[in-house]
């Protein structure tokens with residue numbers, strides 16, 4: 443097999459020029475290192491590719507993984523393979539406890555990205571001893587993998603946001619973690635940590651614990667108001683109100699792939715949030731609420747407006763509970779955010795399940811009511 447690499451600019455396969463080794467200058471150990479790391483990088487990419495293909499059904503991401511694997515294969519010459527000495531390799535016996543268990547899919551993907559990036563770095567450095575172009579080729583490849591990682595994790599986040607119909611905004615309580623965990627156990631997939639009075643130390647500590655908990659359950663975790671805390675705990679994003687940091691400044695700090703939510707009370711604020719690049723908006727307060735004292739209700743009218751006009755995901759918020767959720771859904775909401783209804787619930791797991799079940803039930807019921815009234819109108823007496 444001829445070694446070489448795929449050059450996008452020349453649009454073709456570039457055969458590998460004579461290696462230093464062929465001139466007898468490279469130690470066998472270097473060939474073993476290159477062989478092992480070519481394998482490591484390809485295996486890691488294959489694991490990521492399987493998720494892109496079968497988990498996300500995403501042809502673009504899986505295509506990029508496959509392309510990278512094929513480019514790696516072109517460097518894996520018989521000469522490097524021949525240097526392999528598995529029996530004499532002390533590293534085959536060494537495993538790290540973290541390799542034995544992965545907390546969730548995100549950590550599985552991150553661990554494998556890390557493995558690929560490390561292997562590419564090794565190939566970049568030791569490759570310089572083997573072939574004059576190996577250093578720059580593997581450096582470029584490593585940057586492509588970084589880009590793929592951040593695009594893939596960003597895409598995953600957006601998908602999870604789209605699928606989230608219930609959003610818990612927390613309020614301070616001594617059993618904060620157990621309330622949130624009970625709601626997560628009921629199927630909650632989106633949590634915002636909100637505490638207007640805690641010290642920064644407390645905020646950081648709660649944010650860290652909640653972030654870890656949410657990720658264990660595969661849920662998204664956002665921080666209210668504070669971009670710095672969101673960054674410090676590697677949260678999935680922030681929620682910003684009209685008085686908080688502007689969306690574009692937060693985007694500069696958080697990068698393109700974190701989620702930024704924005705509060706809106708009227709069509710003008712909605713328009714500005716969308717133009718500013720918000721990933722979702724809060725729509726409300728739908729009803730007056732003691733959680734946001736002094737903020738007048740925007741009403742169901744604004745919910746109907748959002749249902750007609752918002753091109754991005756939006757969450758109705760403010761005074762929503764198990765008694766009025768159906769009115770909010772019938773006004774067009776497909777997603778709601780709540781504080782008290784879950785934070786003060788005796789059984790947050792059951793209340794979460796109830797809320798989530800309403801999105802399916804109300805739509806089925808309202809469709810069947812509509813079809814019944816259609817039959818009555820068109821076939822009187824039947």
Ligand SMILES: Cc1ncc(COP(=O)(O)OP(=O)(O)O)c(N)n1
Pocket residue numbers: 609611634636666667681682683684685686703704705706723724725757759779
């Ligand atoms: C989902 C969601 N919508 C609206 C808000 C309110 O944000 P803001 O207007 O900044 O008020 P505070 O929550 O900071 O008091 C929210 N937090 N979440």
Ligand SMILES: Cc1ncsc1CCOP(=O)(O)O
Pocket residue numbers: 611705726727728730731732733734759760761762779780781782783
């Ligand atoms: C933070 C916020 N922003 C608009 S309404 C609201 C509070 C909603 O709280 P509750 O669900 O307890 O009425």
Ligand SMILES: [Mg+2]
Pocket residue numbers: 666667681682683684686
């Ligand atoms: Mg705010």
